[in-house]
Amino acid sequence: MDSKAMNGKPSNKKIKVVFVLGGPGSGKGTQCAKIVEHFGFTHFSAGDLLRAETKSGSEYGTMIQNLMKEGKLVDSSIIVRLIQKAMLESENDKFLIDGFPRNEENRIAFEKIVNIEPEFLLFLDCPESELEKRLLSRNQGREDDNIETIKKRFKVFMESTLPVVSYYEQRGKVRKVNAAKLPEEVFEDIKAIFSSFQGNDIGYRQIAIEAKPERSASLIKCWLPFLCIISILLFLILFLLMSRTCTVFL
Ligand SMILES: Nc1ncnc2c1ncn2[C@@H]1O[C@H](COP(=O)(O)OP(=O)(O)OP(=O)(O)O)[C@@H](O)[C@H]1O
Numbered sequence: 154m155d156s157k158a159m160n161g162k163p164s165n166k167k168i169k170v171v172f173v174l175g176g177p178g179s180g181k182g183t184q185c186a187k188i189v190e191h192f193g194f195t196h197f198s199a200g201d202l203l204r205a206e207t208k209s210g211s212e213y214g215t216m217i218q219n220l221m222k223e224g225k226l227v228d229s230s231i232i233v234r235l236i237q238k239a240m241l242e243s244e245n246d247k248f249l250i251d252g253f254p255r256n257e258e259n260r261i262a263f264e265k266i267v268n269i270e271p272e273f274l275l276f277l278d279c280p281e282s283e284l285e286k287r288l289l290s291r292n293q294g295r296e297d298d299n300i301e302t303i304k305k306r307f308k309v310f311m312e313s314t315l316p317v318v319s320y321y322e323q324r325g326k327v328r329k330v331n332a333a334k335l336p337e338e339v340f341e342d343i344k345a346i347f348s349s350f351q352g353n354d355i356g357y358r359q360i361a362i363e364a365k366p367e368r369s370a371s372l373i374k375c376w377l378p379f380l381c382i383i384s385i386l387l388f389l390i391l392f393l394l395m396s397r398t399c400t401v402f403l
């Protein structure tokens with residue numbers, strides 16, 4: 154991303170975005186917390202941003218709450234603006250956006266409004282039977298963790314979110330992990346993906362380090378004329394001294 158992106162936020166930083174998708178309960182939040190800890194990303198959960206919006210007394214609060222209870226998706230303009238605002242308020246340049254884009258409309262709106270291409274999409278793959286078990290025992294007081302809404306969320310995931318995964322798959326941007334294993338095992342696979350991504354970062358830093366000899370070379374270039382003049386002067390003084398000595402002898 155360049156300085157013109159993020160709706161004009163003046164910055165020289167190359168903003169990096171990783172989308173994190175997977176079925177409801179696939180462990181997106183759980184794994185994002187580990188990625189933050191190990192790789193220094195800032196994590197935004199689209200669902201959490203919407204839940205915070207409902208609590209903030211926003212004009213959209215009740216509408217968002219009703220849609221969430223039904224497992225339906227909130228309008229793209231609302232969620233994209235919330236994500237963009239959160240990114241603009243952050244000092245970090247690496248973001249995990251969890252649970253987004255939920256449909257093609259979300260993806261296109263993000264592209265248009267935020268103007269950033271994700272580095273890749275981390276996809277947590279897990280069978281529905283396991284997801285259902287996890288959601289029903291999550292116990293975090295979420296209004297949408299009941300069997301009726303869970304079924305609706307699964308349907309939205311299959312019909313609207315999987316096409317987004319296919320879109321990025323066709324562009325070689327999907328990194329898929331088996332999320333049906335233990336959290337630590339899932340993270341081992343994720344670690345490998347992010348380590349090679351960080352590797353690219355190290356590449357950038359190496360370029361910066363390699364730029365240093367160029368600086369010293371330009372310093373030498375700058376001093377070269379002075380060195381030449383001093384050498385010529387020294388040579389002349391030596392020549393005069395020698396010729397004087399010769400005259401004395403003769
Ligand atoms: N690999 C795992 N194995 C078993 N349980 C897990 C695993 N990962 C997460 N969990 C548990 O499953 C539940 C759902 O996890 P989490 O909240 O991270 O999923 P999520 O994908 O963010 O869900 P949602 O899409 O509903 O926000 C939590 O209770 C969590 O502790």
Ligand SMILES: O=c1ccn([C@@H]2O[C@H](COP(=O)(O)O)[C@@H](O)[C@H]2O)c(=O)[nH]1
Nearest residue numbers: 199200220221224225226227252253255
């Ligand atoms: O981009 C988004 C993300 C979420 N929603 C709504 O929120 C709930 C819960 O999302 P979680 O990611 O499971 O926390 C989801 O079912 C949608 O109703 C959304 O509309 N758009």
